[in-house]
Amino acid sequence: MSANAQPVSRRFPVPIDPSPTRGVKRGPVSVGRGEQERAHVVPKVGLSDICLSYRTQGGERLLALDHINLEVRTGEFLCIVGPSGCGKSTLLHLIAGLHSQSSGQILVDGKPVQGPGTDRIMIFQDHGLFPWLTVGENVEFGMKMKGVPKAERRAKVEHYLRLVHLAKFEKSYIHQLSGGMRQRVAIARALATEPDVLLMDEPFAALDAQTRDLLHDELEHIWRETGRTIIFVTHNVREAVRLGDRVVLLTFRPGRVKSEFPVELERPRSLEDPEVALAARAVLDELREETNRSLEAEYRTGLKPKITSGASE
Amino acid sequence: MKRALRYIIFYSALFGLWTLLAKLRVWPPYLFPSPWGVAESLYAGFQDHTYWIAIRVSMQRVLIGYGISVILGMILGLGVASNKFLEETMGGLLVSLQSLPSICWWPLALLWFGLNQNAILFVVVMGSLLSVTLAMEDGRKQMPKIFGQAGRNLGAKGFKLFWYVLLPASLPFIVSGLKQGWAFAWRSLITAEMLYLSLGLGQVLMMGRDLNDMSAVIAVMLLIIAIGYVVDGVVFKGMERHLQNKWGLAPAA
Numbered sequence: 088m089s090a091n092a093q094p095v096s097r098r099f100p101v102p103i104d105p106s107p108t109r110g111v112k113r114g115p116v117s118v119g120r121g122e123q124e125r126a127h128v129v130p131k132v133g134l135s136d137i138c139l140s141y142r143t144q145g146g147e148r149l150l151a152l153d154h155i156n157l158e159v160r161t162g163e164f165l166c167i168v169g170p171s172g173c174g175k176s177t178l179l180h181l182i183a184g185l186h187s188q189s190s191g192q193i194l195v196d197g198k199p200v201q202g203p204g205t206d207r208i209m210i211f212q213d214h215g216l217f218p219w220l221t222v223g224e225n226v227e228f229g230m231k232m233k234g235v236p237k238a239e240r241r242a243k244v245e246h247y248l249r250l251v252h253l254a255k256f257e258k259s260y261i262h263q264l265s266g267g268m269r270q271r272v273a274i275a276r277a278l279a280t281e282p283d284v285l286l287m288d289e290p291f292a293a294l295d296a297q298t299r300d301l302l303h304d305e306l307e308h309i310w311r312e313t314g315r316t317i318i319f320v321t322h323n324v325r326e327a328v329r330l331g332d333r334v335v336l337l338t339f340r341p342g343r344v345k346s347e348f349p350v351e352l353e354r355p356r357s358l359e360d361p362e363v364a365l366a367a368r369a370v371l372d373e374l375r376e377e378t379n380r381s382l383e384a385e386y387r388t389g390l391k392p393k394i395t396s397g398a399s400e
Numbered sequence: 401m402k403r404a405l406r407y408i409i410f411y412s413a414l415f416g417l418w419t420l421l422a423k424l425r426v427w428p429p430y431l432f433p434s435p436w437g438v439a440e441s442l443y444a445g446f447q448d449h450t451y452w453i454a455i456r457v458s459m460q461r462v463l464i465g466y467g468i469s470v471i472l473g474m475i476l477g478l479g480v481a482s483n484k485f486l487e488e489t490m491g492g493l494l495v496s497l498q499s500l501p502s503i504c505w506w507p508l509a510l511l512w513f514g515l516n517q518n519a520i521l522f523v524v525v526m527g528s529l530l531s532v533t534l535a536m537e538d539g540r541k542q543m544p545k546i547f548g549q550a551g552r553n554l555g556a557k558g559f560k561l562f563w564y565v566l567l568p569a570s571l572p573f574i575v576s577g578l579k580q581g582w583a584f585a586w587r588s589l590i591t592a593e594m595l596y597l598s599l600g601l602g603q604v605l606m607m608g609r610d611l612n613d614m615s616a617v618i619a620v621m622l623l624i625i626a627i628g629y630v631v632d633g634v635v636f637k638g639m640e641r642h643l644q645n646k647w648g649l650a651p652a653a
Contacts, residue, residue: 180549183553185552185553203553203555203557204555205555207553208553208554209550209553211549211550213546215546215547215549215550216550217547217550217551217565217568217569218646218647218648219568219569219643219646219647220568228554228556228564229554229555231564232554232555232556233555260645260646260647260648261648262646262648263648276554280554280555
């Protein structure tokens with residue numbers, strides 16, 4: 088590893104030095120050159136001291152999220168990685184306003200989140216598209232709820248379906264589409280409500296590798312074109328480094344911010360880029376510790392702790 | 401093709417047996433009418449408009465009663481499914497009430513509404529309300545949670561959430577309950593009509609009894625079966641097929 092360290096520090100802007108911190112900016116809030124600016128610029132999304140505890144079936148309380156502090160800049164592509172069970176998806180649900188945290192505050196544009204809002208749209212792993220509506224009607228749905236006039240809705244459905252290359256499928260039903268196409272419809276549906284923040288919950292986890300590569304390219308393209316803020320949750324570190332401006336690593340239960348990795352590689356990137364692989368390595372080394380802890384917990388109990396949703400609807 | 405053949409064989413055998421028994425005069429004709437006697441009754445009934453009027457009146461009643469059941473049942477079922485307290489208390493009551501034949505409400509209905517159409521409607525509603533409620537409760541529970549989350553996330557709430565998301569999302573899970581509710585409504589209606597002179601099919605059937613005209617009784621019975629079959633085959637089968645086309649898979653039927 089130390090033999091590789093020299094070329095790494097040149098190619099990958101995160102300084103990797105032999106010190107235990109390895110140049111990774113640790114701590115709850117990312118520090119560094121941005122700090123002074125951030126003091127007076129309101130972050131797009133700000134999480135302060137977010138805690139969430141669940142009730143397990145045995146009745147004991149289980150801390151899922153422990154004092155999460157995060158700030159997401161406007162237009163930033165933030166990726167959150169962590170082992171399964173670190174509460175990364177839950178964190179997205181909190182930002183979306185679908186659940187509420189036990190304590191702490193979530194601010195969007197400096198205003199506290201109170202329930203769901205169309206300024207934050209979620210894209211789910213199993214897409215959550217409505218099977219009783221056509222592709223076009225799915226994309227239209229959020230605008231219809233908002234009361235956007237029909238003519239405008241039609242135009243936007245067309246625009247966003249073209250953006251994800253599905254214009255021809257407007258009249259199809261969801262079950263007629265492939266997995267990758269469904270995820271693209273989900274992206275179009277989310278974009279059509281014109282949210283400031285896209286919350287993506289392992290959207291590509293169930294797709295085959297080729298489709299995923301393609302969707303990475305498309306997502307990066309859409310992000311640059313629309314300038315949205317994206318918070319992207321994944322367990323795939325390479326994916327996180329390939330897409331994100333910054334990668335946040337959460338610890339295994341309770342979820343805490345373990346470290347943050349700014350990714351300053353040139354775009355467009357590709358999953359195969361050696362720089363991406365190297366940067367991913369740095370994140371992976373830290374992640375491995377957490378993954379081991381999560382596996383240990385599984386082996387010890389023989390099964391994942393069963394969680395009854397204390398905070399869900 | 402094969403299926404059609406089986407139908408033809410089965411029904412001609414049934415018809416043949418009936419004709420044979422009637423021909424042999426095992427029982428006297430006023431107890432066991434012949435097929436052509438029934439056919440004559442049917443023809444006469446339609447000819448003098450008795451059956452047309454009866455069908456119209458009965459259909460009107462069942463549509464009103466069933467409509468009320470569906471609306472109330474959906475509200476009740478949704479309430480029971482989304483409220484823990486209601487589920488634990490009312491859930492059990494609803495299931496136990498289902499063992500009560502709806503015609504048991506008839507005496508109360510007469511007292512509350514008087515001897516008129518409303519009493520009949522009440523019995524119809526009580527007959528089908530429980531099926532619809534239980535189906536809706538079940539459907540709401542079986543429905544994948546993600547639809548509700550996605551809907552709320554996209555800005556749907558309150559009535560809009562129910563109408564545009566929860567209701568269509570649970571339809572495949574409640575369509576069999578809706579069908580059962582319709583069958584109960586139809587049966588309750590005929591029963592209630594038999595107890596009260598009211599122009600409907602039930603009354604026409606009783607009229608046949610009063611006149612000792614068993615051909616007419618069987619003719620009306622055939623009509624009742626036919627209408628039930630057509631509604632099931634056209635309305636509900638069509639609805640199921642429509643849902644299957646949209647959802648792709650055969651939903652829980």
